[in-house]
Amino acid sequence: MTGGAAGTGAPPTGLRALLDAAIELYAERPAEADRLRARRERLDGPLRVALVGRVKAGKSTLLNALVGARVAPTDAGECTRVVTTYRHGAVPRVTRLDADGTARRLPVHRVAGGLELDLAGAAPQEVDQLVVDWPAPDLEPVTLVDTPGTSSLSVDTSARTHAFLDEEDRMPGADAIVYLTRQLQPDDVSFLAAFQSRSGAGGSSATTITVLSRADEIGSGRLDALHAADEVAHRMSGDPAVQAVSSAVLPVAGLLALAGRTLRHGEFVALRSLAHAPPADVESMLLSADRFCRAQAPVPVSATVRAALLERLGMFGVRLSIALVRAGMPDARALAEELVHRSGLAQLQAHIAERFTERSELLTAEAALRTVEAVLRATPLPGDDALWRELERLRLAAHAPVELALVAASEEDGVLPAELRTEARRLLGAHGGSPATRLGLVDHASEQELRSVAVETITRWQARGADPLAPRATRDAIAVVVHSCEAVLAELDGPRSGLPGAQPGAGGPGPEGDQTEGDQPRLGDERDPVDPSAPGDQALRHVHREQRQHARDQERPARP
Structure with missing residues (x-):
């Protein structure tokens, strides 16, 4: 994997x-x-x-x-x-x-x-x-x-x-x-x-x-x-x-x-022998598992070996492997790769x-916030007010869950036009969260090139979002993509004073070492309040609302 x-x-x-x-x-x-x-x-x-x-x-x-x-x-x-x-x-x-x-x-x-x-x-x-x-x-x-x-x-x-x-x-x-x-x-x-x-x-x-x-x-x-x-x-x-x-x-x-990932050379040899046997005899054996494992069979492969092949590959796998070898699959490695590919x-x-794995930090960070909230709700203690305030601050600053949800929703019809989905998913961090990966550049791209492409991308997507004829769900999804691009640009510009901005895909304030002690709000510090109507969360709520309405419309019977 x-x-x-x-x-x-x-x-x-x-x-x-x-x-x-x-x-x-x-x-x-x-x-x-x-x-x-x-x-x-x-x-x-x-x-x-x-x-x-x-x-x-x-x-x-x-x-x-x-x-x-x-x-x-x-x-x-x-x-x-x-x-x-x-x-x-x-x-x-x-x-x-x-x-x-x-x-x-x-x-x-x-x-x-x-x-x-x-x-x-x-x-x-x-x-x-x-x-x-x-x-x-x-x-x-x-x-x-x-x-x-x-x-x-x-x-x-x-x-x-x-x-x-x-x-x-x-x-x-x-x-x-x-x-x-x-x-x-x-x-x-x-x-x-x-x-x-x-x-x-x-x-x-x-x-x-x-x-x-x-x-x-x-x-x-x-x-x-x-x-x-x-x-x-x-x-x-x-x-x-x-x-x-x-x-x-x-x-x-x-x-x-599993058979493809663990195929052995001896198994390939047995399959090749079956593929080269008289086709009529083999096709008759492939009609059922009982026929394939029959003790007496006109093929140069023993019943014991045939039974082992059936256990390893299943009836479908045996049929497919014999067909692939007949079509010219040259060796065990080639057959194994083809089986893995066809298996899904x-x-x-x-x-x-x-x-999952490319966004593991985001998933585990959001899960950690949920654990803290669950503990605070189940077992309130004197002095937990500061924890509640910091929990809410991190939640409101996080753009990552919005990105995750839009990545999942982007494959559905009606959220984004087909011609925008591939780029949108990349900008949202579906293929990795680094600025270069999001912007479609090589890992060693210069900071000037990264910044230039980020600015151009923001301008282009803002123009798309300004289309008054676009559906509301599409414009709201585009707003989430623009927010992600702006976060990339903010990361390239480095830490700023005031409230630390969320890095794209970081799920809250920047990573350790990005802020000085003076810049980092203390636990429970109420300066730099976060606006709870952040465009990312609001936009995604609109997207989900539009999707639910579309589903209801689809379910309604047509008027006579």
Whole structure:
């Protein structure tokens, strides 16, 4: 999984000061202090993305494909009933965190280039979660979490996932989620809406990507199954109820993706032998799994090897691989790359990078503000007035959540014209938060060139926003883009006196070291008040209102 640069800087100084002050105020309330301390530590760690969905949705298989190794159990064993966190580590390591708070190091059982997990005698209800350290480059920018099925027949098993994501009692275990489904149901939408309301995206869809999972099984596994899955995903993404809770809907064939990422030369040789066998015999075998694994078959590949291929690739994967080899796929590497491409995994990786990891500081910063607010509301203490004032100041100064929401909304018809969307997304920081990346310049562009392009871009977008014939939602979205460009220019101009301006994508005042002690407002300092009717927030409210009105208009029957 590729992860790009993560924005213009670390979370703002004011946010760290707010958390430190809150930790000090709640020093005699261990539960609240621990929660705040854990949230502060999360500011410096990789983003945590949970894979969530119903039982048998393919969560563990997709996680293995994202990691590039078989580290998550895919059977119905006891470990699939426990939340398991996969993070980057120099050496493989497995730690069991028990419900009573103790931690126990477990033996590492490596099998076939992967990992075999067990609970070492503990019952699932006695385990809070497993933590797996694994030396995979794809785990460096993001920590992945495998969760039990949300619709398990065991109420206790499903409850573990809900508790892991819930923020009512503690810090939630995920900053964003990839939700796997084969057909989105009303309770799935309700689940996602609940997560959004507690996540760091201000209730927008920016913290969720929906995956139409096991896409190769749509259309009975025919060679055109993935095209059919594309159409289903497109229809699903056009549903206003889905748009409200998810930033994208992507079809992914997890088993095909995993096979592509872990394909071995011997498997390619077996597939090549099948591709070169008499076509009529092979086509007859490909009619069903039973025929393919039949002991007596007129092909030079044993039944044992054929059964292993079926387990690794699935029926669709076997059919597709044989067709690709017949079409001239020369070696195992070429076939593996093609399988990954066709599976939809590369598209999902790009979306995770763009929507999550490249904006991780923004998501974690907003989530930290939500944690502080939750603690203050649940457990008010004398002297918390200064914390409330600083919390509100940081919230009002933040432009980042507005950018996140508009990036998610920009793909919908009616928000921005098609010819403006690509540039708008770049200017909003969808591909990275540095001034050069936002302005479409090389990383080593001179400050003069950056400033010149920023001024030209602001002028051009302001002219677009002045069009009186443009829909209100479009003009308001353009105002958000202009605000982002102005923030880029302000960053290039350096720190100014008075209230520190929010850097693009920083979620509040500038990063540490950008202000002198005299310029940085103290916690609770009421100078430099922030105007609560900042154009960014106001504009996005207009955008969302226009979208809701458009959806209502679409639902009304036409007048006779």
